[in-house]
Amino acid sequence: MRKRGNTGAKRPTLADVAALAGVSAITVSRALRDPQKVSPQLQEQIAHAVQKLGYAPDPAASALASGRSNTIGLVIPSLTNSVFSEVLRGVYDALEETAYSAQIGNFRYAPLGEEKLLLTFRSQRPAGLIVAGTDQTAGSRRLLEEMACPVVQIMDIDPDPIDMIVGFSHHDAGAAAARHLVEAGYRRIGLLAARMDPRTQKRAAGFRTAAGAATGPEREVMTPEASTTVLGGHMMAELLAKAPDTDAIFCINDDLAAGALFECQRRGIAVPERMGICGFNDLDIASAVNPPLTSVFTPRYEMGRRAVELLLARIGGAAEGPVVEDIGFQLRPRGSTATKG
Amino acid sequence: MRKRGNTGAKRPTLADVAALAGVSAITVSRALRDPQKVSPQLQEQIAHAVQKLGYAPDPAASALASGRSNTIGLVIPSLTNSVFSEVLRGVYDALEETAYSAQIGNFRYAPLGEEKLLLTFRSQRPAGLIVAGTDQTAGSRRLLEEMACPVVQIMDIDPDPIDMIVGFSHHDAGAAAARHLVEAGYRRIGLLAARMDPRTQKRAAGFRTAAGAATGPEREVMTPEASTTVLGGHMMAELLAKAPDTDAIFCINDDLAAGALFECQRRGIAVPERMGICGFNDLDIASAVNPPLTSVFTPRYEMGRRAVELLLARIGGAAEGPVVEDIGFQLRPRGSTATKG
DNA sequence: CTGTTAGCGCTTTCAT
DNA sequence: ATGAAAGCGCTAACAG
Numbered sequence: 001m002r003k004r005g006n007t008g009a010k011r012p013t014l015a016d017v018a019a020l021a022g023v024s025a026i027t028v029s030r031a032l033r034d035p036q037k038v039s040p041q042l043q044e045q046i047a048h049a050v051q052k053l054g055y056a057p058d059p060a061a062s063a064l065a066s067g068r069s070n071t072i073g074l075v076i077p078s079l080t081n082s083v084f085s086e087v088l089r090g091v092y093d094a095l096e097e098t099a100y101s102a103q104i105g106n107f108r109y110a111p112l113g114e115e116k117l118l119l120t121f122r123s124q125r126p127a128g129l130i131v132a133g134t135d136q137t138a139g140s141r142r143l144l145e146e147m148a149c150p151v152v153q154i155m156d157i158d159p160d161p162i163d164m165i166v167g168f169s170h171h172d173a174g175a176a177a178a179r180h181l182v183e184a185g186y187r188r189i190g191l192l193a194a195r196m197d198p199r200t201q202k203r204a205a206g207f208r209t210a211a212g213a214a215t216g217p218e219r220e221v222m223t224p225e226a227s228t229t230v231l232g233g234h235m236m237a238e239l240l241a242k243a244p245d246t247d248a249i250f251c252i253n254d255d256l257a258a259g260a261l262f263e264c265q266r267r268g269i270a271v272p273e274r275m276g277i278c279g280f281n282d283l284d285i286a287s288a289v290n291p292p293l294t295s296v297f298t299p300r301y302e303m304g305r306r307a308v309e310l311l312l313a314r315i316g317g318a319a320e321g322p323v324v325e326d327i328g329f330q331l332r333p334r335g336s337t338a339t340k341g
Numbered sequence: 342m343r344k345r346g347n348t349g350a351k352r353p354t355l356a357d358v359a360a361l362a363g364v365s366a367i368t369v370s371r372a373l374r375d376p377q378k379v380s381p382q383l384q385e386q387i388a389h390a391v392q393k394l395g396y397a398p399d400p401a402a403s404a405l406a407s408g409r410s411n412t413i414g415l416v417i418p419s420l421t422n423s424v425f426s427e428v429l430r431g432v433y434d435a436l437e438e439t440a441y442s443a444q445i446g447n448f449r450y451a452p453l454g455e456e457k458l459l460l461t462f463r464s465q466r467p468a469g470l471i472v473a474g475t476d477q478t479a480g481s482r483r484l485l486e487e488m489a490c491p492v493v494q495i496m497d498i499d500p501d502p503i504d505m506i507v508g509f510s511h512h513d514a515g516a517a518a519a520r521h522l523v524e525a526g527y528r529r530i531g532l533l534a535a536r537m538d539p540r541t542q543k544r545a546a547g548f549r550t551a552a553g554a555a556t557g558p559e560r561e562v563m564t565p566e567a568s569t570t571v572l573g574g575h576m577m578a579e580l581l582a583k584a585p586d587t588d589a590i591f592c593i594n595d596d597l598a599a600g601a602l603f604e605c606q607r608r609g610i611a612v613p614e615r616m617g618i619c620g621f622n623d624l625d626i627a628s629a630v631n632p633p634l635t636s637v638f639t640p641r642y643e644m645g646r647r648a649v650e651l652l653l654a655r656i657g658g659a660a661e662g663p664v665v666e667d668i669g670f671q672l673r674p675r676g677s678t679a680t681k682g
Numbered sequence: 683c684t685g686t687t688a689g690c691g692c693t694t695t696c697a698t
Numbered sequence: 699a700t701g702a703a704a705g706c707g708c709t710a711a712c713a714g
Contacts, residue, residue: 011464013691024701029693039699056464060410061691063401064706079429088420092447101461104445106433120442123352123397229629258629265631285626288570288599290606354707365685370709380683402707405690 012053020049032057063125068149070100072311073121075131077109077197080226082283083253083300084132087154090304091130098312100127109197111137118143125149128311130304134158134165135198150314152307156199157326164314164323166306170199173296173329174206177250177278180294182214184337186248186276190219192235192260193252194227200252203280207250219243227252229285232259233266240267248276248337254283257293261336277336291335298329353394361390373398404466409490413652414462416446416455416472418538421567423624424594424641425473428495431645432471439653441468450538452478459484466490469652471645475499475506476539491655493648497540498667505655505664507647511540514637514670515547518591518619521635523555525678527589527617531560533576533601534593535568541593544621548591560584568593570626573600574607581608589617589678595624598634602677618677632676639670 018025023042031038031046038046049055063069074091076084091102105121107113114131118140121129129144129151136144144151144162151163158165181189189211193204204222208215221235221242232255239246251257257279261271269275271291279286282297310323359366364383372379372387379387390396404410415432417425432443446462448454455472459481462470470485470492477485485492485503492504499506522530530552534545545563549556562576562583573596580587592598598620602612610616612632620627623638651664 014693015691025691026693026702027700030700033693037699042700056460058405058691059465060401060404061706062693064399064405064708065691065693067693067706069401079433080423080426082421082423082426085421085423085426092420092449102445104443108433119397124400228625230625233629255625258626262629262631284569284571284596285599288574288603290603355709356707366707367686367709368684371684374709378683383684399707402690403709405692406707406709408690408709 011058012055014055014057016053017046017049017055020053021045068125068127071103071124071126072100072308073103073105073124073126073129075105075107075114075117075121075129077107077114077132078226079104079106081195082255083155083281083298086300087132087304090301090306091308092304093301094305094308094312100312109195115139115143118147122147127315128152128308130154130307130311132156133198134161134167136162150311152310154303154307156202157324159324161322161324164310164325166303166310166323166325166327168298168327168329169206170202171206171209173280173298174203174208174250175210176206176329176331177203177280177296178207178210178215180331180333181248181250181276181278181337182211184248184272184276184333184339186337187214188219188243188245188247189215189276190221190239190243190246190249191215191252192232192239192249192256193220193222194225194231194235194256195252196222196224203252211250219246227255229255229259229262232256233263234259236260236263240269247274248278250278250280252280254279254281254286254293254295257295257336258285258289261289261293272336272338279336282330282332286332287334291338294332294334294337296329296331299327303327352399353396355396355398357394358387358390358396361394362386409466409468411441412444412465412467413441413649414444414446414465414467414470416448416458416462416470418448418450418455418473419567420445420447422536423596424496424622424639427641428473428645431642431647432649433645434642435646435649435653441653450536456480456484459488463488468656469493471495471648471652473497474539475502475508477503491652493651495644495648497543498665500665502663502665505651505666507644507651507664507666507668509639509668509670510547511543512547512550514621514639515544515549515591516551517547517670517672518544518621518637519548519551519556521672521674522589522591522617522619522678523552525589525613525617525674525680527678528555529560529584529586529588530556530617531562531580531584531587531590532556532593533573533580533590533597534561534563535566535572535576535597536593537563537565544593552591560587568596570596570600570603573597574604575600577601577604581610588615589619591619591621593621595620595622595627595634595636598636598677599626599630602630602634613677613679620677623671623673627673628675632679635673635675635678637670637672640668644668 105117153165279295282295286293446458494506620636623636627634627636
């Protein structure tokens, strides 16, 4: 067995490229970062030398010398949640072909995890930061305010962002779901909520406000557990045990909603006639089941993309000052809440 | 509005800590990286100074000086695929509390994307690399072989790994599904496959071999599209159109399988009596639907964890030499293939 | 166990 | 438009 690893040949440096191109290192550096500052003549020679040597800049050296990295930090509470994987996709897509790359920090909903991550990120001198939500701890908020780079909050909206924000109102979204169910004729509406993070709570609060007398604490089933489809089934069962006359439910996300639907099928409870179901996020599964689930679409991919765009604009010199973008949501009525009787 | 960013106060450096603790910089460096090399006395003073100044090491400077970073690179073809998000979770969990952090490279199934990513990673001098699959291009394979760090391939198994490998045989897994369906009494078995990556193809090949005369090309529906539950429904419809007498299907993953089940429900096709369904991966959805779906469980989270463990062991000095770990899979029979009549 | 000396590869002045 | 010198913050190698 051959020994692994590039034991010989040191990787080429700027100096090597410079020597081969017959210029100085700094000229190569410029040609690579800001080509217009170098004559076309030299650009050509340099490009040739880079090509020939297979030169790739050392990001560590660059970061050290310049005091900033090409990293965009992304701070999220979960990796598995499909909501965040869509955001991630948007972020990565928007970063494609730019000089920047993403670094994901996952604090797994740990109370002090976010602060710890921000400390780590700070030492990396990121070019920009994207953080989920508006409910940072005081410590996190201070860290973010003092960060020497632009910051975008996503997933939620707030008139007083740390720096920039792009998201939507979870309160309004919950309220929209409630109004839809009431308009569809349901009068005893339950609530299924898992993973009680701040945004979940806001949706729940909006729902309660708008549903008014059509709902009540006796029709709520909540758990701190992460939501899964299986869990949705269990929670539906629990709700039916404690409030059997419930005629509709708002589920804080589509996994739960799908699970609730399956539980209804098992029990022979007709959806939407005997039980209306409204989910949240409009995942793929929502439109695939029978009947398809009414859900509230949220622009997750777009939020990721947009956050990066805002960052890049600011890095590129856009004026400082708060930016607040409400990206909206969209109630999508489907068979699971088709007007009652 | 206050100007954002830490405009004043430069961040403290090793030298600042050293001065405050009354020692030299290198001693601080050692105390932080390898405490046993420093007397308890000085450790204390240094810890105190670090605390007081809020010192955090600069990873760029460290990487530049030492010639290696604390980054573990992860090269995967997709971020949205729930299979990879579980792997990610395993990787992040295993990295927790270590000095290393993950850097995700997503090449989105682009033909030359992987090579491009590896080039980028190489310039970062990663501490280790995790790559999905065994079907690298010749260029990627060469890059990986020459990488000056340990490399783990995951998701698949191969007797001749680049360096280390942990995964399972997709061929065998596909074969196991086929045998199960045949043993359950099905005789005209179809195949639904999307996103035809190398592992998908191996599962399909294993399925065909083991199903023998119980399947055939006329019962296969394939597409390069990414698989979704909605797509599973469409593909089921297509299969029923071209081979109406099909009595069971193997779906290359659970999203497809769930979609196929829903399509059967829409058409009043009884599962498992008139149509058996076997999925793949054993996602949460598989056990939540009605009837629950037979599926092949794959240890995705565990693969992510184990890959990191192998890397850390090697970094920590474990002997060189190929490592091949077959982590297995597990057929989980459920209602959707309950023995036929 | 602790310190000194050099330098990692790049970018920032400041000249020319 | 190009270059020379200096140094970013840390660690390797060698002393003591």
